[in-house]
Amino acid sequence: MSEVGITLDSLLGQLLLGLVNGSFYAMLSLGLAVIFGLLNIVNFAHGALYMMGAYFAWIGLTYFGIGYWWSLLIAPSFVAVFGMVIERSLLQWLYKLDHLYGLLLTFGVSLIIEGTYRYFFGVSGQPYPVPELLSGSTDLGFMSLPNYRGWVVIASLAVCLSTWFVIERTRLGAYLRAATENPQLTQAFGINVPLLVMLTYGFGAALAAFAGVLAAPVIQITPLMGNNLIVIVFAVVVIGGMGSILGAVATGLALGVIEGLTKVFYPEASSTVVFVIMALVLLVRPAGLFGREK
Amino acid sequence: MTFVRKHAVLLSLVVVLAIAPFLFYPVLVMKVLCFALFACAFNLLLGYTGLLSFGHAAYFGAGAYTTGYAMTAWATTPELGLLFGVVTAALLGAVFGGLAIRRQGIYFAMITLALAQMLYFFCLQAPFTGGEDGLQGVPRGKLFGLIDLGNDDVMYVFVSLVFLGGFWLIDRIIRSPFGQVLKSIRENEDRALSLGYDVDRYKLVAFVLSSALAGLAGATKTLTFGFATLTDVFWGTSGEVVLMTLVGGVGTVLGPVIGAVVIIVLQNELADKVGSWVLVILGAIFVVNVLLFRKGIVGEITARFNRT
Numbered sequence: 001m002s003e004v005g006i007t008l009d010s011l012l013g014q015l016l017l018g019l020v021n022g023s024f025y026a027m028l029s030l031g032l033a034v035i036f037g038l039l040n041i042v043n044f045a046h047g048a049l050y051m052m053g054a055y056f057a058w059i060g061l062t063y064f065g066i067g068y069w070w071s072l073l074i075a076p077s078f079v080a081v082f083g084m085v086i087e088r089s090l091l092q093w094l095y096k097l098d099h100l101y102g103l104l105l106t107f108g109v110s111l112i113i114e115g116t117y118r119y120f121f122g123v124s125g126q127p128y129p130v131p132e133l134l135s136g137s138t139d140l141g142f143m144s145l146p147n148y149r150g151w152v153v154i155a156s157l158a159v160c161l162s163t164w165f166v167i168e169r170t171r172l173g174a175y176l177r178a179a180t181e182n183p184q185l186t187q188a189f190g191i192n193v194p195l196l197v198m199l200t201y202g203f204g205a206a207l208a209a210f211a212g213v214l215a216a217p218v219i220q221i222t223p224l225m226g227n228n229l230i231v232i233v234f235a236v237v238v239i240g241g242m243g244s245i246l247g248a249v250a251t252g253l254a255l256g257v258i259e260g261l262t263k264v265f266y267p268e269a270s271s272t273v274v275f276v277i278m279a280l281v282l283l284v285r286p287a288g289l290f291g292r293e294k
Numbered sequence: 295m296t297f298v299r300k301h302a303v304l305l306s307l308v309v310v311l312a313i314a315p316f317l318f319y320p321v322l323v324m325k326v327l328c329f330a331l332f333a334c335a336f337n338l339l340l341g342y343t344g345l346l347s348f349g350h351a352a353y354f355g356a357g358a359y360t361t362g363y364a365m366t367a368w369a370t371t372p373e374l375g376l377l378f379g380v381v382t383a384a385l386l387g388a389v390f391g392g393l394a395i396r397r398q399g400i401y402f403a404m405i406t407l408a409l410a411q412m413l414y415f416f417c418l419q420a421p422f423t424g425g426e427d428g429l430q431g432v433p434r435g436k437l438f439g440l441i442d443l444g445n446d447d448v449m450y451v452f453v454s455l456v457f458l459g460g461f462w463l464i465d466r467i468i469r470s471p472f473g474q475v476l477k478s479i480r481e482n483e484d485r486a487l488s489l490g491y492d493v494d495r496y497k498l499v500a501f502v503l504s505s506a507l508a509g510l511a512g513a514t515k516t517l518t519f520g521f522a523t524l525t526d527v528f529w530g531t532s533g534e535v536v537l538m539t540l541v542g543g544v545g546t547v548l549g550p551v552i553g554a555v556v557i558i559v560l561q562n563e564l565a566d567k568v569g570s571w572v573l574v575i576l577g578a579i580f581v582v583n584v585l586l587f588r589k590g591i592v593g594e595i596t597a598r599f600n601r602t
Contacts, residue, residue, distance in 0.1 A: 042400050093585055099400045100346045101584050104540065107533060108580025115573030231529060235408035238401055268419060275412035279393050282405065286396040 012143040014260040020149050020218060022256020023156035024050075026249040027211040028233045030160055031204040033242040034167070037180045038200045041091060041102030047230030048113035049205045052079050053212025054221045055117060058126050068131035068217075075213045076206035083205025087198050095197075110227055117223035125220025152214050159210060160249045167245060176200065235278040240290050247290025303548055304462055311454045320450045321518070326558045327457040328515040333538040333550030334464050335507035340536075341545030342468055343500045344480030345395075348403040349410025350508055350535050352390065353383040355417065355527030357509030362429035362522035363422060372435045372443055376456075376513045383509020384502050386413070391501030395494055398483075407529060414527045428523030432516055449518060456514050460507050465547060467503065476500055480545075537576060540583050543590030552591050 028046055035043045056075035060066030066074065086109060094102050130148045137146040167173035179186040179193050187193045212226075219225065233252075240251030255274050263270040281289065298305060314323045332354050339345045361379035364370045370378070394405040417423045424430065434443035443449045467473050475496055478486045487493045516522045525531060534557060542553025557576070564572050583590070589597055 036400075042404065090581060090585065100403065101588070103346070103348070103400060103403055104536065105581055105584040107536075108577040108584065111533070111577030111580065112574050113577075115570050115575075115577060118570035118573065227529070231407055231411045234404040235411075238397070238404050238408065271415040271419075272412050275408050275415075278405070278408055282393045282396050 011264050014264045018257040018260020020152050022253035023153050024211050025236045025256050026252030027156050029236045029248045029252050031207040033248045035204040036242045044106040045110040046208050047226030048110040049208035050212040051226030053209030054216045057213045057216045058128050058221050072213050076209040079209035080202040080206035084198050084202040087201040114223050125222045128216040130217040164245045235274045239278050239281045241288030244290040324453045324518045327453050328511050330551040330554035331457050331460045332508050332511035333535050333554045335504045336535045337539045337550045339504045343476045346403045347406040349406035349532050351527050351531035352410035352413045353387050353505035353508035354512035356386045357383040357512030358516045358522035358526040361513035362432045362516045365432045372437050379513030380506050380509045384506035387502045387505025391498050395497045417527050430521050432520045434517050543593035546592040549590050549592040
């Protein structure tokens with residue numbers, strides 16, 4: 001194989017890297033799908049919230065000595081509160097309007113967040129160390145697995161599956177699904193739908209921030225990281241459709257892997273392959289792989 | 295007199311354009327004109343067909359890059375350069391639009407955004423687009439091989455004519471029977487369909503027209519400033535054109551022009567003074583606009599005028 005320049009090692013390495021990226025796609029598109037399901041808003045600010053998570057980790061470590069593990073807990077909580085404030089102060093006025101206004105408003109919010117962070121932190125990337133517990137790598141025999149990357153995949157899968165479990169298998173999830181289906185009727189049954197909506201947006205924001213903290217050690221933290229990622233996640237969402245939680249997760253992971261493989265076989269196309277796949281899916285199955293039109 | 299009344303808006307624009315260079319820096323006015331045309335083209339889709347394209351920078355940028363390339367590599371005359379830009383943008387619009395109209399509403403916006411980002415990465419990597427630097431030092435050339443556009447005054451007249459031509463064309467499209475069908479699609483797509491109109495074909499034609507005009511705006515921008523850069527195809531530019539249209543008034547003839555004036559002048563005034571806060575201010579305008587001011591400047595004024 002070496003004459004074509006592809007070794008098994010680099011193939012597996014890229015595959016893992018793709019899986020890591022796919023985990024981020026999965027977590028972000030999951031959050032988008034949950035928010036869209038209940039709020040009917042495509043949350044453009046999702047990327048900015050993800051970026052806020054990463055910055056929280058970095059600020060916490062740099063200025064307050066808060067370690068990675070605490071950040072993993074604190075950053076999502078802070079961003080969740082921030083998200084709920086946004087929902088109560090801005091988004092709640094839009095639910096009766098065309099969906100497009102939600103996209104436009106959250107786009108504005110993402111600009112405000114990005115601009116503020118650019119003002120305070122500039123555009124150059126900040127490094128974040130891999131936590132000690134997860135530094136180094138494990139020799140699997142056929143390849144060496146950097147521990148941290150393995151952790152990212154496992155942690156994000158765990159979060160995605162718990163989200164699925166909560167929504168599909170618990171009482172709270174049943175309320176949520178009922179409110180998605182018919183908010184008026186759910187309200188009539190005595191369930192506080194506006195509260196549910198606020199918590200849902202907060203949860204989606206927390207999910208984005210969690211992904212941001214997870215990403216901090218494997219990427220350069222910049223104010224631009226969120227909005228650059230969100231466009232790709234939109235493509236992922238178009239491919240998968242926003243109707244199914246597991247569909248969103250599976251699509252995210254699969255596209256990450258495909259992107260990783262493209263880096264090995266045809267690196268020039270690696271940044272566009274997701275968009276090309278989106279175009280193909282639109283030609284073959286316009287409603288998306290797991291989609292149902294809302 | 296009927297001629298004057300029918301073309302009142304256009305004629306007043308001619309008057310404004312004739313006075314403007316004596317009051318403002320002509321290059322700034324030219325920039326405003328390019329973006330005003332861009333916003334008008336965008337408004338043809340959002341305001342009159344009800345389609346939110348969140349990736350309109352793709353067609354603006356396609357026009358900008360193609361014209362830049364034609365002028366530099368093939369040393370064409372500016373009118374041919376513009377033609378290349380417009381045709382490329384229209385073709386791109388046909389392909390991207392054809393894909394995007396397969397979905398409605400919010401998905402349409404996401405698809406157009408994603409496709410535009412694909413073009414962004416293409417322009418970043420392609421061997422002939424100059425990568426991070428873009429195309430620099432594009433000559434203005436001689437119009438029809440005769441009129442030297444190197445002179446800023448001549449260029450001003452030329453850009454004004456291009457803008458007025460584009461504006462007139464859009465106005466003409468909106469008032470035509472074709473434009474009426476577009477509006478009916480905006481109001482109620484299912485009903486238009488049930489009346490026997492091939493909705494998808496109307497949408498596609500509107501999309502191609504809009505991208506061609508956006509391409510013309512981008513191409514003219516390249517000629518004016520002599521460069522085409524990644525900013526032209528960046529999603530931020532797509533967002534700006536949405537904002538201009540929103541601020542001025544979606545679905546009004548003059549709104550996008552007013553919006554372009556407001557946003558460009560604001561950026562121009564603030565860029566040196568407040569740095570990154572420009573982004574915050576633009577974002578805040580977006581938020582305020584969506585929450586309190588959805589009709590935009592022209593829309594609010596018209597509404598108030600009609601009430602009294």
